[in-house]
Amino acid sequence: MDVDEVLDCRGERCPLPVIRLARRMADVPPGTVVRLLADDPAAAVDVPAWCRMRGQDYLGSPAAATFDVRRTN
Numbered sequence: 683m684d685v686d687e688v689l690d691c692r693g694e695r696c697p698l699p700v701i702r703l704a705r706r707m708a709d710v711p712p713g714t715v716v717r718l719l720a721d722d723p724a725a726a727v728d729v730p731a732w733c734r735m736r737g738q739d740y741l742g743s744p745a746a747a748t749f750d751v752r753r754t755n
Contacts, residue, residue, distance in 0.1 A: 683741065683750060685717040686710070692747065696724035700732050707738060707753050714753045721747040 689706055691699035699720035706716060718729060729749040733740035741750035 683744070684715065685750065686714045688717045688719065691718060691720045691725075694720065694722065696720075696722045696728050699725050700728045703729065703751065704732065704736070707736075707751065710753055712753050712755055715741065716751050716753070718749040718751065719747055720749065725749065 687706070687710065689702060691702055699718060699722060703716065703718050710716065718725070720729070725747070726743070729751065730740045733751055737754055739752040739754050741752055743749050
């Protein structure tokens with residue numbers, strides 16, 4: 683998968699990775715894929731839930747502590 687940007691939030695505790703993801707997604711154009719690196723175990727639940735609530739595409743977790751999200755709107 684082509685990733686447009688990587689947002690490294692390793693070492694940060696939730697909810698900070700999701701907050702940083704939300705802020706970044708607001709600034710990128712629709713269709714942009716952002717790979718979030720977050721090693722807090724809560725991110726595995728928080729990132730997909732945030733995507734559902736905000737209508738963004740959760741593209742999966744291709745590796746440990748890695749979450750791909752595409753901006754839809």
